[in-house]
Amino acid sequence: MDKLTSMIADMKLVVGETYVIHTVEDLLVFEYDGSADKALPDAVVLPSNTTEVASIVKIALENEIPIIARGAGTGLSGGAVAKGGGLVLSLTRMNKILEINSKDHMAIVEPGVVNIDLSHSAEKYGLYYAPDPSSQKACTIGGNVAENSGGPHCLAYGVTTNHILGMEVVLSDGSTQWLGSNTREFQGYDLRGIMVGSEGTLGIVTKIAVRLLKKPESVRTLLAVFKHIEQASSAVSGIIAAGIVPAAIEMMDHICISAAEAAVKAGYPQDAGAILLVEVDGLTEEVAEETEEIERICDNYNPIEIRKATSMEDREKLWEGRKGVLGALGRLAPNYYLVDGTIPRTKLMEVLSGISDIAKKSGLPIANLLHAGDGNLHPSVLYDERIPGQTKVALDAGAEILKLCVDSGGVLSGEHGIGLEKQEYMPLMFTQEDMDAMSKLKPAFITMDMLNPGKIFPTGTPHVQISQGPAVARTGAGAYK
Amino acid sequence: MSKSYTSNIESFKQAIEKLEYKVSYHNLDQFNVLGCIPSAVITPSNIKELSKTLTTANEHKLSVSPRGGGTKLELGNTPDSLDIIIDMSRLNKILNHAPADLTATVESGITILNLQNELAEHGQFLAIDPALPHIATVGGVLATGIAGPMKWQHGSPRDTVIGMKIVSPDGTITKSGGQVVKNVTGYDMSRLHIGGLGTIGIIAEVSFKLTPLPPKQLTILASFNSNRIAAEVALEIFNSNLMPLAITVFDPDSQDRIPDIGMNNPVLAIKAAGRPATIERYVKDSTSIINKFGSSNVKVLDQIDSKPLWEEISNFGWDTLNSEILLCRASVLPSAVPNLIESIEKFEYDQSLIGKKISHPAYGTVLVEWYCGNGPLNNETVSTILNTFSGLIQRLDGSLVIQRCPRKFREEIDVWGKIGSSLEIMRRLKNQYDPNRTINPGRFIGGI
Ligand SMILES: Cc1cc2nc3c(=O)[nH]c(=O)nc-3n(C[C@H](O)[C@H](O)[C@H](O)COP(=O)(O)OP(=O)(O)OC[C@H]3O[C@@H](n4cnc5c(N)ncnc54)[C@H](O)[C@@H]3O)c2cc1C
Numbered sequence: 001m002d003k004l005t006s007m008i009a010d011m012k013l014v015v016g017e018t019y020v021i022h023t024v025e026d027l028l029v030f031e032y033d034g035s036a037d038k039a040l041p042d043a044v045v046l047p048s049n050t051t052e053v054a055s056i057v058k059i060a061l062e063n064e065i066p067i068i069a070r071g072a073g074t075g076l077s078g079g080a081v082a083k084g085g086g087l088v089l090s091l092t093r094m095n096k097i098l099e100i101n102s103k104d105h106m107a108i109v110e111p112g113v114v115n116i117d118l119s120h121s122a123e124k125y126g127l128y129y130a131p132d133p134s135s136q137k138a139c140t141i142g143g144n145v146a147e148n149s150g151g152p153h154c155l156a157y158g159v160t161t162n163h164i165l166g167m168e169v170v171l172s173d174g175s176t177q178w179l180g181s182n183t184r185e186f187q188g189y190d191l192r193g194i195m196v197g198s199e200g201t202l203g204i205v206t207k208i209a210v211r212l213l214k215k216p217e218s219v220r221t222l223l224a225v226f227k228h229i230e231q232a233s234s235a236v237s238g239i240i241a242a243g244i245v246p247a248a249i250e251m252m253d254h255i256c257i258s259a260a261e262a263a264v265k266a267g268y269p270q271d272a273g274a275i276l277l278v279e280v281d282g283l284t285e286e287v288a289e290e291t292e293e294i295e296r297i298c299d300n301y302n303p304i305e306i307r308k309a310t311s312m313e314d315r316e317k318l319w320e321g322r323k324g325v326l327g328a329l330g331r332l333a334p335n336y337y338l339v340d341g342t343i344p345r346t347k348l349m350e351v352l353s354g355i356s357d358i359a360k361k362s363g364l365p366i367a368n369l370l371h372a373g374d375g376n377l378h379p380s381v382l383y384d385e386r387i388p389g390q391t392k393v394a395l396d397a398g399a400e401i402l403k404l405c406v407d408s409g410g411v412l413s414g415e416h417g418i419g420l421e422k423q424e425y426m427p428l429m430f431t432q433e434d435m436d437a438m439s440k441l442k443p444a445f446i447t448m449d450m451l452n453p454g455k456i457f458p459t460g461t462p463h464v465q466i467s468q469g470p471a472v473a474r475t476g477a478g479a480y481k
Numbered sequence: 482m483s484k485s486y487t488s489n490i491e492s493f494k495q496a497i498e499k500l501e502y503k504v505s506y507h508n509l510d511q512f513n514v515l516g517c518i519p520s521a522v523i524t525p526s527n528i529k530e531l532s533k534t535l536t537t538a539n540e541h542k543l544s545v546s547p548r549g550g551g552t553k554l555e556l557g558n559t560p561d562s563l564d565i566i567i568d569m570s571r572l573n574k575i576l577n578h579a580p581a582d583l584t585a586t587v588e589s590g591i592t593i594l595n596l597q598n599e600l601a602e603h604g605q606f607l608a609i610d611p612a613l614p615h616i617a618t619v620g621g622v623l624a625t626g627i628a629g630p631m632k633w634q635h636g637s638p639r640d641t642v643i644g645m646k647i648v649s650p651d652g653t654i655t656k657s658g659g660q661v662v663k664n665v666t667g668y669d670m671s672r673l674h675i676g677g678l679g680t681i682g683i684i685a686e687v688s689f690k691l692t693p694l695p696p697k698q699l700t701i702l703a704s705f706n707s708n709r710i711a712a713e714v715a716l717e718i719f720n721s722n723l724m725p726l727a728i729t730v731f732d733p734d735s736q737d738r739i740p741d742i743g744m745n746n747p748v749l750a751i752k753a754a755g756r757p758a759t760i761e762r763y764v765k766d767s768t769s770i771i772n773k774f775g776s777s778n779v780k781v782l783d784q785i786d787s788k789p790l791w792e793e794i795s796n797f798g799w800d801t802l803n804s805e806i807l808l809c810r811a812s813v814l815p816s817a818v819p820n821l822i823e824s825i826e827k828f829e830y831d832q833s834l835i836g837k838k839i840s841h842p843a844y845g846t847v848l849v850e851w852y853c854g855n856g857p858l859n860n861e862t863v864s865t866i867l868n869t870f871s872g873l874i875q876r877l878d879g880s881l882v883i884q885r886c887p888r889k890f891r892e893e894i895d896v897w898g899k900i901g902s903s904l905e906i907m908r909r910l911k912n913q914y915d916p917n918r919t920i921n922p923g924r925f926i927g928g929i
Contacts, residue, residue, distance in 0.1 A: 101816075103815070104815050104816050105815075148665045159665075162640050177901070178901060178903065179906075181880065182814060183812040184812065184845055185637070185845070185880075186880065187880060188676075188926045189673055189676070190672040193639060194672050194673060217722045237581055240581065240583060240693075241580075243604055243693030282724065283723070283759055285758035286758075286759040289755075342664055344584070344660065345581065345582050346581045371663070375582070376663045409659075409661070414664060415663060417665055426667065429667075431655070433653050433654070435667070437649065437653070437657070438657070440913040441910075441913070443913055445906060446909070
């Protein structure tokens with residue numbers, strides 16, 4: 001019996017026959033995540049509780065096979081791809097909400113719980129889980145923790161790390177620890193905060209204590225249509241300068257608008273150059289006062305039109321175009337490469353004009369979708385992988401955009417993580433000393449480089465494969481809602 | 482003191498003198514850390530000098546302790562050794578403030594007040610309100626991780642930091658994060674340093690995300706028959722639609738430093754912010770909740786009138802030089818606070834302890850200050866009393882840290898309280914980043 005076969009047999013004893021996957025046909029589903037990198041794992045195992053995870057980790061360690069934790073596989077940077085093979089440890093069976101403590105506004109969940117399911121379950125207590133990645137109907141809280149995911153409403157409420165109280169993790173040696181606490185304060189180094197955003201390289205997260213927020217009593221959405229993107233951008237600056245931090249400020253450029261229009265018939269004016277979607281929530285009085293002011297600010301920049309909605313259905317309508325836009329881009333080109341840089345908000349126009357130059361130079365259209373409030377850009381390079389050489393052109397354009405972001409005082413990734421996709425660009429932001437300091441975390445967590453090895457940090461080999469099409473196909477249009 | 486040690490410090494002095502930094506060998510006892518007196522105080526004026534100082538100290542195997550405003554030196558264990566104090570007070574510049582981006586980057590030796598004053602000119606603030614802001618520095622506040630009453634709404638100091646520049650014990654300068662508000666590029670290294678009591682590296686520069694100053698702010702005060710009821714009302718607010726900046730419970734009778742607010746019984750203070758109609762709503766809803774719990778003694782203070790009150794709430798436990806203070810911070814789930822307060826009161830009664838308390842129920846924090854001059858707390862009793870106390874908190878699934886402790890008791894108790902198996906990870910972290918135990922050796926949890 002070879003090593004893999006005996007390891008598979010051992011794992012079957014732990015989780016049962018059905019939950020170890022090892023035939024090539026079955027493994028194909030685990031070949032990629034939401035990014036485009038592809039690699040076939042040696043095996044996939046689906047444990048159902050922490051004890052099983054710990055046993056599996058020990059078996060993997062004995063067999064010296066790396067472990068790649070995997071949630072829903074919606075990640076956009078290749079975090080869940082078994083580069084160079086390995087054992088994929090899928091946490092999707094660990095999907096129980098263990099406790100909702102409505103008095104203390106917190107919950108304890110297993111990592112495989114789908115993001116939106118937590119908010120649905122908390123709804124009856126008037127609570128919700130704030131971080132809302134656009135993939136929230138599919139992605140898992142474990143994946144969110146690993147990527148420190150954001151979402152449109154993170155402007156006012158913060159990203160995943162601001163909502164995690166503590167977590168249980170299994171380390172590479174199979175030991176189980178609780179990091180952080182259930183309470184807001186704890187002693188010692190903030191291991192919980194280190195774990196958030198570590199992209200599955202430091203430990204397997206097996207339980208998570210999260211904060212829940214009270215559902216706001218009032219929510220109002222305002223959609224402002226502008227002829228020029230400069231006007232939309234100035235309106236964003238105006239809102240911030242007025243001391244308002246809305247729950248969300250999203251922006252779409254004319255390419256996104258026409259794609260969205262064709263797909264969902266949101267009824268946007270033909271000559272719209274940019275759309276702003278602003279959402280305010282809180283006390284009824286607060287929402288009224290702030291929307292009034294936001295409307296007044298938008299009015300200063302000659303909007304073609306402003307629409308407002310308070311009821312759930314009307315708000316959904318206003319969001320429809322925004323939420324459907326990634327899917328809609330598929331109408332314009334078979335593939336897109338979604339970039340994720342963040343820039344200082346004030347550099348928006350400068351960077352957008354740089355992106356437009358990059359588009360011209362590459363000959364590929366670039367659609368701009370942005371979390372404008374926090375300067376997180378999602379320029380999407382549209383291309384067709386069937387045309388020889390075009391993938392590389394798209395990839396190069398993406399790299400140039402990232403470089404532009406960093407040169408403007410920004411960063412490589414606002415919310416999607418580094419993974420495989422951007423690891424070679426890390427030196428744009430960090431010196432070798434900076435990265436060495438980061439790598440020192442690994443021995444402290446005794447990873448023995450068995451957890452998601454070869455990610456985040458540069459390897460010196462260029463990144464070639466890219467196409468996020470499959471993610472869209474697999475997560476379905478609903479994933480964007 | 483061993484001979485090799487003496488020669489180390491001498492050759493360090495020679496090495497550092499060549500560098501023409503501000504070095505002082507005088508009045509060293511005023512720089513003592515829990516009674517340990519350094520051999521020199523170095524005051525670097527920029528990050529390069531800071532780095533060079535560390536490299537030199539590390540090479541000479543000397544131990545170093547960074548010092549901000551010196552307001553919270555009592556936190557933590559007595560140092561295992563202390564040779565050099567690095568006084569951060571000259572690293573006090575605002576390197577960049579981008580009002581339109583709501584971000585700022587500062588050197589860590591700037592005081593919180595100086596920073597807030599500069600930000601306020603642009604209608605912004607840093608959403609932390611720690612003790613003694615006119616003395617406490619950004620670096621010190623982050624290293625101790627101790628936040629003020631506003632933490633409930635704005636989170637702990639951890640939630641405001643977007644990037645950092647760190648000087649490692651060997652002098653290497655590294656950065657993490659960036660100057661933008663949303664960023665997941667690389668590991669979130671700042672987490673190691675915030676609340677890490679300067680045991681991993683020295684925080685040299687910090688980038689923050691800022692918050693617009695609210696258009697209007699006021700404070701609603703109400704008094705109740707007991708601390709417990711006041712805490713229950715605080716939780717009722719926590720569960721309502723209101724999201725005030727801070728909700729705090731204290732007992733004015735026992736507090737000599739809290740300004741007179743004309744109330745004697747336990748008080749609930751609610752700090753609300755927003756535009757006029759929003760503020761009105763806060764007053765209306767809070768009042769009706771307060772009335773429902775049987776109090777009709779409600780008072781509203783405007784921002785200026787309430788300022789001294791909130792300052793003293795932030796300062797609680799830290800604004801006295803009295804070294805006979807035992808300051809405890811208990812953290813529990815919010816719903817456990819009313820019970821905890823009542824248990825503490827009973828405990829104090831049983832033990833004949835005279836104490837002051839303040840609590841932030843929505844955050845699950847209760848702070849207790851006991852005076853140990855000539856009361857029942859003495860070397861024989863302190864560990865038993867604290868064990869019983871910590872048992873009481875553990876039964877509520879909470880944790881306890883002794884933030885200030887008279888020196889005479891330090892042998893008897895572990896100020897950091899219990900921590901689980903993750904202590905091993907913490908030890909390995911220390912070993913990774915400071916293998917020679919150059920900075921703040923022994924000060925942190927588990928003697929790290
Ligand atoms: C259409 C679409 C829209 C998206 N919108 C957003 C958005 O708005 N904001 C945003 O931030 N992201 C967004 N994403 C990216 C993605 O959904 C998030 O990164 C998400 O958090 C990934 O969750 P997942 O469960 O799919 O994780 P996976 O993709 O399965 O894994 C992601 C990483 O987490 C690690 N991991 C997973 N589970 C664990 C665990 N239990 N313990 C340790 N490591 C683990 C994996 O090893 C991997 O490195 C979007 C993706 C798509 C396809």
